[in-house]
Amino acid sequence: MKLGVNIDHIATLRNARGNIEPSVLEAALVCQNEGMANGITTHLREDRRHIKDADIYSLKKHLKIPLNLEMAVSNEMLKIALDLKPHSCCLVPERREELTTEGGLDVISKQDYLKDFIKELNDEGIVVSLFVDPDLKHIEAAKEVNTQFIELHTGKFSNLFYNNDKSGLEYEITKLKQAAQLAQSFGIKVNAGHGLNYNNVYLMKDIPDLIELNIGHSIISRAIFVGLKNAVLEMKELIK
Ligand code: PXP
Numbered sequence: 001m002k003l004g005v006n007i008d009h010i011a012t013l014r015n016a017r018g019n020i021e022p023s024v025l026e027a028a029l030v031c032q033n034e035g036m037a038n039g040i041t042t043h044l045r046e047d048r049r050h051i052k053d054a055d056i057y058s059l060k061k062h063l064k065i066p067l068n069l070e071m072a073v074s075n076e077m078l079k080i081a082l083d084l085k086p087h088s089c090c091l092v093p094e095r096r097e098e099l100t101t102e103g104g105l106d107v108i109s110k111q112d113y114l115k116d117f118i119k120e121l122n123d124e125g126i127v128v129s130l131f132v133d134p135d136l137k138h139i140e141a142a143k144e145v146n147t148q149f150i151e152l153h154t155g156k157f158s159n160l161f162y163n164n165d166k167s168g169l170e171y172e173i174t175k176l177k178q179a180a181q182l183a184q185s186f187g188i189k190v191n192a193g194h195g196l197n198y199n200n201v202y203l204m205k206d207i208p209d210l211i212e213l214n215i216g217h218s219i220i221s222r223a224i225f226v227g228l229k230n231a232v233l234e235m236k237e238l239i240k
Contacts, residue, residue, distance in 0.1 A: 107141035
């Protein structure tokens, strides 16, 4: 499996002092060293609580590996993405009061709008992924809007793992597997992410043919103790 490193929390730390360190670009450049991250992910939130507009333009300019821009389905973000032209956009739901992205995109109720939104991005050569819960109804809808990828939301899986809820976890893994298989039967490629860490990530190998895992919080947290390079290499080793 490929590894996409989410570097939003480098910006969270930087913004705590409103200064320039640690540098988001420097972190991304460490991650892109040979044999490390396959891509860099950043979420430009509507409230700009971590990543800022200048960060994504600087990343786009200097990165050699793909830049994946997570963003809300809004006209403001569409305009930015069409101007920036990242390798890919992962469309996520966004609520201002949430700590992090707390649920998958409602693909069903937004179907018509999403179809046009995705087409506009695709027309500029930008690959699109939809961040969805492992819910078959949303996977069916994802097919209708012509997305190239889905990213399965593993937040619930991660919480069940953390709480050592074995039966709940087994059920959630079955749902993730079924969702992945249905998407793949439609020709949609499947990524996964959210809450994945050094303890639970091995279970992602049970889900067939995942292309990429997007991991942020655990890698940046581990980097405090072992350095960013080692934190990325350790994760890479676990998912190979
Ligand atoms: N994928 C998506 C779509 C996300 O919104 C996030 C969190 O920003 C992640 C992956 C990474 O989650 P975590 O920081 O828990 O690894």
